[in-house]
Amino acid sequence: MNLKEKIQKDLFLAMKEKKEIEVSVLRLLLNSIFNKEKEKRYRIAKENPEIEKENLEKKSQLSEEEILKVIHSEIKKRKEAIFQFEKGKREDLLEKEKKEIEILKRYLPEQLSQKDIEKMAKEEIEKIGAKSLKDMGKVMASLMPKIKGRAEGSLVAEIVKRLLS
Numbered sequence: 001m002n003l004k005e006k007i008q009k010d011l012f013l014a015m016k017e018k019k020e021i022e023v024s025v026l027r028l029l030l031n032s033i034f035n036k037e038k039e040k041r042y043r044i045a046k047e048n049p050e051i052e053k054e055n056l057e058k059k060s061q062l063s064e065e066e067i068l069k070v071i072h073s074e075i076k077k078r079k080e081a082i083f084q085f086e087k088g089k090r091e092d093l094l095e096k097e098k099k100e101i102e103i104l105k106r107y108l109p110e111q112l113s114q115k116d117i118e119k120m121a122k123e124e125i126e127k128i129g130a131k132s133l134k135d136m137g138k139v140m141a142s143l144m145p146k147i148k149g150r151a152e153g154s155l156v157a158e159i160v161k162r163l164l165s
Helices: 003-016 020-045 053-059 064-087 093-106 116-126 134-149 153-164
Strands: none
Touching: 003 020, 003 064, 020 053, 020 064, 020 093, 064 093, 116 134, 116 153, 134 153
16 A cells, blocks of 8 residues: 555545544645646646556656655645744644644654764765865755655754754
8 A cells, every 4th residue: 555545544534533633634635645646747748748648647646755745845834834823822723733743744754863863964974075064065965865754854954064063
């Protein structure tokens, strides 16, 4: 079962169990996935006007990696909302957003600890021979594909910056 099917199955179960927040979050997530597939389908159809409909459908399905990007995007939106709600002292909305993030995080791969990220960053810094903050871009470009969805980019950047300082 791929990630999209798992989300659809979990939505169905949440509907049966009448879990309103979970149903809402999973519907929005599936809608975001559907929209990304639509964008991909449009792009493919524009590049290959002679493509068959069945083939177009298959090619426009999002990969696991692309679905993870959508999930990360949804989490990021909620974190931005939390920041705004904290500024506006809206505790009621703040809690809702936090619950939604927890639901979305279930679909992400296991996250790396700070120690693991630090270890990987140190190895990458040694491999590249980075000496100062000027080399941070090289380190990040090399490190991020290895971390792929298992840690937030901002956390990785913070650790790399600290190690290079």
